[in-house]
Amino acid sequence: MQFPEIPEIDTHAAEKAIERQARLTKPAGSLGRLESLSVQLAGITAKERPMFPRKAVILMAADHGVALEGISAYPSTVTAQMVANIANQGAAVNVIARQNDARVVVVDMGVAQDLGALSGVVHHNLAKGSQNMRRGPAMSRAMAEEAIDVGMRVLRKQVQDGLDLVALGEMGIGNTTAAAAVGAVITGSPVEAMTGRGTGLDDAGLAHKVEVIREAIAVNHPNPKDALDVLAKVGGLDIAGLVGVIIAAAAARLPVVVDGYISAAATLAAVELAPGVKPYLIASHLSVERGHAILCDYLDLAPLFDLQLRLGEGSGAVLAFPIIESAARILNEMATFDEAGVSQHV
Numbered sequence: 001m002q003f004p005e006i007p008e009i010d011t012h013a014a015e016k017a018i019e020r021q022a023r024l025t026k027p028a029g030s031l032g033r034l035e036s037l038s039v040q041l042a043g044i045t046a047k048e049r050p051m052f053p054r055k056a057v058i059l060m061a062a063d064h065g066v067a068l069e070g071i072s073a074y075p076s077t078v079t080a081q082m083v084a085n086i087a088n089q090g091a092a093v094n095v096i097a098r099q100n101d102a103r104v105v106v107v108d109m110g111v112a113q114d115l116g117a118l119s120g121v122v123h124h125n126l127a128k129g130s131q132n133m134r135r136g137p138a139m140s141r142a143m144a145e146e147a148i149d150v151g152m153r154v155l156r157k158q159v160q161d162g163l164d165l166v167a168l169g170e171m172g173i174g175n176t177t178a179a180a181a182v183g184a185v186i187t188g189s190p191v192e193a194m195t196g197r198g199t200g201l202d203d204a205g206l207a208h209k210v211e212v213i214r215e216a217i218a219v220n221h222p223n224p225k226d227a228l229d230v231l232a233k234v235g236g237l238d239i240a241g242l243v244g245v246i247i248a249a250a251a252a253r254l255p256v257v258v259d260g261y262i263s264a265a266a267t268l269a270a271v272e273l274a275p276g277v278k279p280y281l282i283a284s285h286l287s288v289e290r291g292h293a294i295l296c297d298y299l300d301l302a303p304l305f306d307l308q309l310r311l312g313e314g315s316g317a318v319l320a321f322p323i324i325e326s327a328a329r330i331l332n333e334m335a336t337f338d339e340a341g342v343s344q345h346v
């Protein structure tokens with residue numbers, strides 16, 4: 001599969017941002033990670049004064065055949081019901097997006113129930129959910145490629161409509177199982193260390209989920225060096241769609257705000273397939289979901305905050321928008337020592 005070329009970070013714009021940070025009216029380094037974030041944003045956008053007026057969260061929705069194995073605290077019918085709720089502006093992510101002036105783009109990548117022409121949803125249903133990975137591959141390699149391609153097209157359409165900043169979101173009962181499987185295979189971490197309670201499994205449910213993931217990996221033996229193989233065999237249509245979003249966003253010089261566990265697993269696969277995406281990534285929050293910290297470490301991403309979230313939908317990523325915008329606006333709008341007549345030296 002061919003991926004678009006991803007430009008390198010603009011080191012000139014980044015250096016200009018570093019120089020400007022040194023002249024702003026504050027003790028050197030006092031704005032901590034907001035400073036390094038502003039430099040990253042300048043490098044990503046190739047603008048000395050980056051701005052992010054047009055924002056969106058792209059939420060990939062799909063069902064997972066493995067939900068049959070009782071690995072979630074909720075039934076898979078919730079996927080379609082939540083897609084309708086999101087289209088109706090009623091989910092957590094809608095509230096946070098409204099507050100931050102961001103669009104919510106919810107995409108049916110592979111919801112099991114027929115959504116018909118439900119308005120407020122982008123319809124790209126590739127299958128009525130993936131297959132049960134405990135028994136065989138979640139999908140074919142061709143379908144994984146198609147899902148990535150859809151993700152790239154969805155992102156490009158949003159860029160055409162006007163987009164400066166994008167958050168990753170997802171909805172799909174069972175997707176923490178797929179994410180854990182992808183994460184365990186690619187990082188080589190033990191399944192137990194990568195598997196969490198998702199929507200709220202008890203101890204017995206968690207032990208069963210670990211067993212199902214182990215079996216899925218044993219049955220499919222995905223090749224850890226081939227992220228497409230991993231996505232097809234133990235991933236999902238939502239995760240593969242997000243891989244496409246990430247790659248196309250980096251190719252368009254957009255900062256990509258990673259949400260929690262599932263979006264981190266998609267990010268892991270995207271980095272494997274297109275390593276050039278790496279400098280475009282911003283980790284928003286540290287999820288409660290077990291394994292998320294391992295994925296962040298592996299990706300060398302330091303989340304901006306920890307609010308003990310374990311929701312998904314892109315909720316944590318959109319919560320990071322105002323922090324990211326503040327980092328950019330500080331760079332753009334703060335007075336320099338010279339401008340304000342503030343003394344810089346003893």
Ligand SMILES: Cc1cc2ncn([C@H]3O[C@H](COP(=O)(O)O)[C@@H](O)[C@H]3O)c2cc1C
Pocket residue numbers: 071072073074078082170171172173174175176177197198199200311312313
């Ligand atoms: C009402 C509801 C709203 C959600 N919004 C996000 N998720 C989250 O939970 C699911 C993953 O957890 P698991 O792997 O345990 O099924 C995904 O849909 C994820 O987005 C939700 C889950 C539920 C039940």
Ligand SMILES: O=C(O)c1cccnc1
Pocket residue numbers: 176197198199259260261262263287288289292309310311312313
């Ligand atoms: O971290 C996440 O994104 C997450 C955790 C649990 C359930 N759904 C999503």
